[in-house]
Amino acid sequence: MDVIELLRVAWSSIRVHKMRSFLTILGIMIGVACVITMMTVTAGAQHDIDRQMREMGSNLMMVYAGSWRSRGGVRGAAGANAVLTEDDSDAIKREIPEIVAAAPTVRGYAQVVVGNRNWNSSVYGIDEDFLVVRNWGVNEGRLFEPSELSRGSRVALIGSTTATELFGEGQVLGQTIRVQNVQFTVVGLLASKGMAPGSTSFDQDSVVLIPLKTARTRLLGRQGVAGNSVEGIYISVENEEDMLYVEEEIKKLLHTRHRIDPEREAFSVNNMSEWIESRLEQQNTFNSLLSVIAAVSLIVGGIGIMNIMLVSVTERTREIGLRMAVGARNTDIMQQFLVEAIALCTAGGILGILLAIIVSAGSSYLAGWPIYFQWWVLMMAVVFSGVIGIFFGFYPARSAANKDPIEALRTE
Amino acid sequence: MNDIISCENLSKTYVLGDEEVHALDDVSITLARGDYAAVMGPSGSGKSTFMNIVGCLDTPDTGNLWIEGEEVSQMSRNELAGVRNKKIGFVFQQFNLLGRTSALDNVALPLLYAGVKRHERRERAYAALERVGLKDRVGHHPTQLSGGQQQRVAIARALVNEPAILLADEPTGALDTHTGEEIMDIFDDLNQSGLTIVLVTHEYLIAAHAHQMIRFLDGKITGVEQLKAEAA
Numbered sequence: 001m002d003v004i005e006l007l008r009v010a011w012s013s014i015r016v017h018k019m020r021s022f023l024t025i026l027g028i029m030i031g032v033a034c035v036i037t038m039m040t041v042t043a044g045a046q047h048d049i050d051r052q053m054r055e056m057g058s059n060l061m062m063v064y065a066g067s068w069r070s071r072g073g074v075r076g077a078a079g080a081n082a083v084l085t086e087d088d089s090d091a092i093k094r095e096i097p098e099i100v101a102a103a104p105t106v107r108g109y110a111q112v113v114v115g116n117r118n119w120n121s122s123v124y125g126i127d128e129d130f131l132v133v134r135n136w137g138v139n140e141g142r143l144f145e146p147s148e149l150s151r152g153s154r155v156a157l158i159g160s161t162t163a164t165e166l167f168g169e170g171q172v173l174g175q176t177i178r179v180q181n182v183q184f185t186v187v188g189l190l191a192s193k194g195m196a197p198g199s200t201s202f203d204q205d206s207v208v209l210i211p212l213k214t215a216r217t218r219l220l221g222r223q224g225v226a227g228n229s230v231e232g233i234y235i236s237v238e239n240e241e242d243m244l245y246v247e248e249e250i251k252k253l254l255h256t257r258h259r260i261d262p263e264r265e266a267f268s269v270n271n272m273s274e275w276i277e278s279r280l281e282q283q284n285t286f287n288s289l290l291s292v293i294a295a296v297s298l299i300v301g302g303i304g305i306m307n308i309m310l311v312s313v314t315e316r317t318r319e320i321g322l323r324m325a326v327g328a329r330n331t332d333i334m335q336q337f338l339v340e341a342i343a344l345c346t347a348g349g350i351l352g353i354l355l356a357i358i359v360s361a362g363s364s365y366l367a368g369w370p371i372y373f374q375w376w377v378l379m380m381a382v383v384f385s386g387v388i389g390i391f392f393g394f395y396p397a398r399s400a401a402n403k404d405p406i407e408a409l410r411t412e
Numbered sequence: 413m414n415d416i417i418s419c420e421n422l423s424k425t426y427v428l429g430d431e432e433v434h435a436l437d438d439v440s441i442t443l444a445r446g447d448y449a450a451v452m453g454p455s456g457s458g459k460s461t462f463m464n465i466v467g468c469l470d471t472p473d474t475g476n477l478w479i480e481g482e483e484v485s486q487m488s489r490n491e492l493a494g495v496r497n498k499k500i501g502f503v504f505q506q507f508n509l510l511g512r513t514s515a516l517d518n519v520a521l522p523l524l525y526a527g528v529k530r531h532e533r534r535e536r537a538y539a540a541l542e543r544v545g546l547k548d549r550v551g552h553h554p555t556q557l558s559g560g561q562q563q564r565v566a567i568a569r570a571l572v573n574e575p576a577i578l579l580a581d582e583p584t585g586a587l588d589t590h591t592g593e594e595i596m597d598i599f600d601d602l603n604q605s606g607l608t609i610v611l612v613t614h615e616y617l618i619a620a621h622a623h624q625m626i627r628f629l630d631g632k633i634t635g636v637e638q639l640k641a642e643a644a
Contacts, residue, residue, distance in 0.1 A: 005524055012512060322508045325469060326569065327497020327525040329490045405469045409508065 010340040024308040025348030027301020032352025034294035044370035059237040086228040098242045103129035104230035113178040119165040125215025133236040141188030152213035156184040159205035160192040302392035309396035321408025334401040341393020349385025417443040422475035435461040437631035448603040450619035453628030501570025505582035509554040516550040540568035560591035580611035
């Protein structure tokens with residue numbers, strides 16, 4: 001039969017009972033809204049993670065001495081069993097061809113002073129690979145010269161937060177800052193990176209970078225960091241697929257170099273999977289709540305559709321009889337009521353999408369979660385609502401189609 | 413091959429509680445093309461069952477029925493729907509028009525199930541409404557029409573797919589005498605132009621428009637009277 005005609009009949013029947021139709025599709029609407037909100041928030045989180053991963057550095061790994069899980073204080077771990085050195089870093093870079101760059105790093109936390117202003121910052125001692133690994137660069141000024149790195153010059157690159165706190169809007173380049181009473185000349189202002197992944201308090205821009213050698217001789221040496229030991233090695237891997245393999249290779253290499261039994265986990269390699277898990281965990285709670293609401297709403301909504309379709313069939317028994325008398329076959333009647341159920345559910349699905357947009361935007365605003373709408377999810381929602389219409393509309397439609405035309409025409 | 417309705421030993425039995433009701437008991441009758449028959453009888457006489465079976469809304473338990481030479485008594489529900497759609501036009505006492513639907517769309521309804529294209533449906537529905545004198549009411553809804561006008565819309569709907577037979581069940585039962593007469597004039601004209609009409613009524617004045625009268629009692633035909641000479 002004529003599809004346009006079927007839709008027209010369905011629409012006129014829905015239009016006659018506006019309020020009833022709306023209440024009927026409320027369940028479908030809420031169910032669909034829950035599913036879409038869930039997908040949207042999850043996709044938003046995934047996007048956020050991807051973005052932060054990219055900003056952290058491409059295919060980044062961090063190697064530390066000691067076990068990652070037990071690593072409380074940094075130096076505590078380094079002193080536990082084995083100590084990483086710059087030679088380890090060089091060896092990793094030399095022996096494992098899948099690695100693009102390896103940056104030995106020391107890190108501390110210090111008060112940085114300019115005139116009468118001061119600010120607590122992370123202080124990293126770095127070499128030329130660090131900014132490569134972290135996919136980082138300067139907005140103003142320049143990077144360290146090789147000679148500055150090898151001599152241990154008192155030069156610094158500072159993060160945007162530290163710069164703002166110390167200099168306000170004023171000139172940064174060429175200024176002098178004091179870190180633990182050692183004076184440094186600022187040669188570059190780092191590009192802004194924002195909060196660290198998985199954290200809302202660890203500001204990656206509250207940072208001062210100085211040459212590794214300078215850090216060791218002028219600052220950390222006083223805290224007992226000796227020789228050419230480093231706290232951690234940042235590593236960038238060429239291809240993402242090689243990450244797991246490279247992780248194993250690094251451990252193997254380090255255990256051999258330090259002559260430590262490979263069974264003992266003397267070194268840990270962290271590729272950030274942990275914070276991704278914790279990041280997704282918050283959403284999982286939210287998602288399982290929404291899943292339950294969605295499932296209940298869709299089932300109850302579907303039953304509501306079935307109920308109202310049965311009412312509609314009963315109300316229009318005489319019309320069904322008449323249509324049969326003038327030549328409608330069972331399938332024609334069946335189609336008519338199925339289309340009506342599908343139209344109702346699809347309308348519910350579309351309203352559900354609108355509701356989802358509001359709810360997602362709201363939860364994004366309140367919980368600070370990023371959202372990401374995917375077209376295929378919206379399309380699927382509409383198709384899925386239609387399927388619910390078919391499923392729950394089938395029984396009423398069949399009961400309409402099976403009516404006896406004589407009985408139906410006799411109905412008052 | 414001039415027989416348009418041919419019934420042979422039609423029987424239909426209903427079970428009501430413990431009782432068997434012989435709604436139709438061995439009924440045989442033949443109507444020719446262009447006949448104009450009035451079916452009369454008290455309620456429960458079997459005339460409604462007869463009309464339902466002839467109208468292909470119901471099937472007999474035993475016996476045979478031919479419509480235009482085609483055996484229909486053993487047909488499936490869907491095949492019967494096709495026969496109703498193409499060969500039979502119904503007119504009911506209560507008009508049975510779809511509410512909130514224009515006269516034109518009401519009339520076009522049988523064509524929808526005949527698979528006729530939308531444009532042609534509208535043209536033919538318009539022509540049918542013109543034939544019953546309602547061409548200026550095509551856009552009106554049933555509630556905006558008088559009883560007589562509604563029944564004329566129903567007649568247009570019965571005619572729109574050019575049926576072989578027009579079956580009318582108390583077509584004037586819900587109308588006043590004057591309006592009823594107007595409706596009967598339309599039937600007379602339709603019969604004049606060759607359409608076979610069978611109508612159920614319990615009013616003699618209405619039955620008098622027909623050319624023959626078939627009397628039912630207790631599921632049997634008790635008599636067929638010629639009322640007046642047939643036109644041809």
